[in-house]
Amino acid sequence: MSFVSYRASKFSLQIVVCTGLLILAIPQPAMAYVGPGAGFALAGSFLAVFAAIFSAFVLLLTWPIRLVFRYFFGRKAPTKARFQRVVVLGLDGLDHGLTSTMLNEGKLPNLARLRDQGGFQALGSTLPPISPVAWSSFQTGVNPGKHNIFDFLVPDGQTYQPKMSSVEIRPPRPIWRIGKWSLPFYRPDIRLLRKSKPFWSILSDYGIFNCVIRVPITFPPEKLRGVQLSAMCVPDLRGTQGEFTHFTTKPLDANTCYGGETVSVSREGQIVASELTGPPHPTNPKSGSLKLPFRVTIHDHGHATLRIGNQTRKLKRGTYTDWVPVTFRCGMSVKISGVCRFLLLSDEPDFELYVTPINIDPEKPAMPIGYPSVYPVYLAKRQGPYATLGLAEDTWGLNEQVLDDEHFLEQCLETDRERESMFFDSLDKIPRGFCVCVFDGTDRMQHMFWRYHDPEHPARPETIPAEHANAIEDLYGRMDDLVGRTMKKCEGTDTLLMVLSDHGFNSFRRGIDLNRWLEQNGYLSVDESRRHEDYLAGINWQKTRAFAIGLTGIFLNLKDRFSQGIVEEGAEAEQLRNEIIERLSDLIDPVTNSKPIHRIYPAIHVYNGPYKTQAPDLIIGYARGYRVSWEAANGQTSNEIFHANTRAWSGDHCVDPSVVPGVLFCNHPVTGDRPRLLDIGPTILELFGITPPAYMDGKPLSVGTRNEAPPAEMCPQGSLK
Numbered sequence: 001m002s003f004v005s006y007r008a009s010k011f012s013l014q015i016v017v018c019t020g021l022l023i024l025a026i027p028q029p030a031m032a033y034v035g036p037g038a039g040f041a042l043a044g045s046f047l048a049v050f051a052a053i054f055s056a057f058v059l060l061l062t063w064p065i066r067l068v069f070r071y072f073f074g075r076k077a078p079t080k081a082r083f084q085r086v087v088v089l090g091l092d093g094l095d096h097g098l099t100s101t102m103l104n105e106g107k108l109p110n111l112a113r114l115r116d117q118g119g120f121q122a123l124g125s126t127l128p129p130i131s132p133v134a135w136s137s138f139q140t141g142v143n144p145g146k147h148n149i150f151d152f153l154v155p156d157g158q159t160y161q162p163k164m165s166s167v168e169i170r171p172p173r174p175i176w177r178i179g180k181w182s183l184p185f186y187r188p189d190i191r192l193l194r195k196s197k198p199f200w201s202i203l204s205d206y207g208i209f210n211c212v213i214r215v216p217i218t219f220p221p222e223k224l225r226g227v228q229l230s231a232m233c234v235p236d237l238r239g240t241q242g243e244f245t246h247f248t249t250k251p252l253d254a255n256t257c258y259g260g261e262t263v264s265v266s267r268e269g270q271i272v273a274s275e276l277t278g279p280p281h282p283t284n285p286k287s288g289s290l291k292l293p294f295r296v297t298i299h300d301h302g303h304a305t306l307r308i309g310n311q312t313r314k315l316k317r318g319t320y321t322d323w324v325p326v327t328f329r330c331g332m333s334v335k336i337s338g339v340c341r342f343l344l345l346s347d348e349p350d351f352e353l354y355v356t357p358i359n360i361d362p363e364k365p366a367m368p369i370g371y372p373s374v375y376p377v378y379l380a381k382r383q384g385p386y387a388t389l390g391l392a393e394d395t396w397g398l399n400e401q402v403l404d405d406e407h408f409l410e411q412c413l414e415t416d417r418e419r420e421s422m423f424f425d426s427l428d429k430i431p432r433g434f435c436v437c438v439f440d441g442t443d444r445m446q447h448m449f450w451r452y453h454d455p456e457h458p459a460r461p462e463t464i465p466a467e468h469a470n471a472i473e474d475l476y477g478r479m480d481d482l483v484g485r486t487m488k489k490c491e492g493t494d495t496l497l498m499v500l501s502d503h504g505f506n507s508f509r510r511g512i513d514l515n516r517w518l519e520q521n522g523y524l525s526v527d528e529s530r531r532h533e534d535y536l537a538g539i540n541w542q543k544t545r546a547f548a549i550g551l552t553g554i555f556l557n558l559k560d561r562f563s564q565g566i567v568e569e570g571a572e573a574e575q576l577r578n579e580i581i582e583r584l585s586d587l588i589d590p591v592t593n594s595k596p597i598h599r600i601y602p603a604i605h606v607y608n609g610p611y612k613t614q615a616p617d618l619i620i621g622y623a624r625g626y627r628v629s630w631e632a633a634n635g636q637t638s639n640e641i642f643h644a645n646t647r648a649w650s651g652d653h654c655v656d657p658s659v660v661p662g663v664l665f666c667n668h669p670v671t672g673d674r675p676r677l678l679d680i681g682p683t684i685l686e687l688f689g690i691t692p693p694a695y696m697d698g699k700p701l702s703v704g705t706r707n708e709a710p711p712a713e714m715c716p717q718g719s720l721k
Helices: 006-025 045-073 096-104 109-117 131-140 199-205 375-383 395-399 405-429 441-453 471-490 514-520 571-585 677-687
Strands: 085-091 119-123 153-155 162-164 167-170 175-178 181-184 189-192 210-213 226-229 244-248 260-264 271-280 289-298 303-308 311-316 324-329 335-340 342-346 352-355 433-439 495-500 506-512 546-548 553-556 597-602 618-622 625-628 642-644 662-666
Touching: 085 471, 085 677, 096 109, 096 119, 096 471, 096 662, 109 119, 109 471, 109 495, 109 662, 131 199, 131 677, 162 167, 199 210, 199 433, 199 677, 210 405, 226 375, 244 271, 271 324, 271 335, 289 324, 303 324, 311 324, 311 342, 375 405, 395 405, 395 441, 405 433, 405 441, 405 471, 441 471, 441 506, 471 495, 495 677, 514 546, 553 571, 571 597, 571 618, 618 625
Parallel strands: 085 433, 085 495, 210 226, 210 433, 244 260, 506 625
Antiparallel strands: 119 662, 153 162, 167 189, 175 181, 244 352, 271 289, 289 303, 303 311, 324 335, 342 352, 495 662, 506 642, 546 553, 553 618, 597 618
């Protein structure tokens, strides 16, 4: 038999059988397209059902044949694998410095035991050290110049408008028209823009089973031998990266509400009626978005009843509902399904209702969010509905003060609980092969609660709520409990366990408006009347040589790259890069009298690979406490270079990589010269007896023999409460 064990194969078969039965038992959603401003494009329900049933039937019939074929003709690893199973537990953003401090104070007993079994060391991140870049290097083993991800957003070469860096979604073509109805014949075209090949695809080539759960930049999911659930950049049902809705009877503020929509409602006696906005109309975008009416009946003492579609839920002030299925109908019995949670914020004197972003329904996914397509359905049938949005925790809801700390914390804890159920299910069912799961609540909580951890933060209140005074340390304690339970799952098996993070964390006290600096120094021209508009709307491109948008750096307005470019590639561009580096490196913050920038990196010299010209021309390595300002990140130009950060989003890692290394724990000693995140993939390949491809920039780390350590019972076990 191949390296994949009988149980792993049985797991695959169980999923296929389960799904085949589910397909026959439940109504099927239409295939759909989600894209900002583009709407949904739907495939015929009958074709979707028929294709799913036929695929499941073929898989069932051919499974024994494919298994025999792999055994005799499949690729074999050159040498014997050192371990039957490798497990990676990713804790996004776990900081090396803070972890070291808490280890020394005896506050992380399970991580201490893991350290004693094998080791603990700093793990070098990427340039820049942000999640989409770092996790792309983790999975491919290459630098950003080879995988093409440099930020969350990139400017469009024609319009300069920001677009997603990792995925492109196009509507299907051609479209059949029957009278006034339009039906797509093909599936939507969803393209993953991350280049290079994940190391688990190489494992798959050798017949090794993989379970990849919520690793960022895996949308749309790619084929592999195993199962996968996508993460970062999975959109919500409206086509955004997470847009909440806030219904209120309060007068609306004229200021822009980022990350969400505020809807004015009226109260008639005890009744509030409104509509939940769904995806754009799939075949007639000009008609606007689909709507779903709902009705709230207010009772006494902070209680109410919600009626939406055919669902009824009791509302209690300050308490989330469970995941509520919502269905948007669009002619010819086409249904687009999502799930969301409702939170009654206030019933007296003003009515306020918060609704999470509408997640793609995992039981009836409107677009591919896992591989095989039945895997998300399997998880939903096993544990109930769960968050599918790439950025599941609503940081903007807290940033805009629609949510309070407790509401946001509950989202983080619930998402972690959902993730834990998926992860432990994989550990139970897959005794051989590779398993990885990333928990990103560590990242989201540090972003939002660092103001309580940093005594000098501008957003730190005079009086800190007692329950959140140690929010960051409590978070690390919960992750230590998770590590302990993971270790217990791995005991008695031939398993190598790694616990790692993609970067560390740092206080975000001061923001730098790079566009204002560029304007003051003659590199950028802006229309004064449009200064505060987002997405570079007020820029005069005929007089602009450099601009900033996104989190990572500065772009030159190159002729060969942008439609209105004025800078010649070659000597002129090189001179301009050097000039900006020299002048910007001397910048001093007048408030702190310190240098806010640690180092500036010219992309053309620090990256290698075919995609390095797609990066920002200059990557800014900020010093501790600094980051690009909110204004510059959105493509605005404000009136000041420096801004105090008074938002709840108070911690960050968009700084120089030397400031925020990640962590690497392992239950076997790991040695190497300054291990890096991009070394992990080549190391795992070698552990399975596979020589890493020559194109990989990462190098295999040396893994030794496990040390003796106290048994698991010596360390307290808990849960994500």
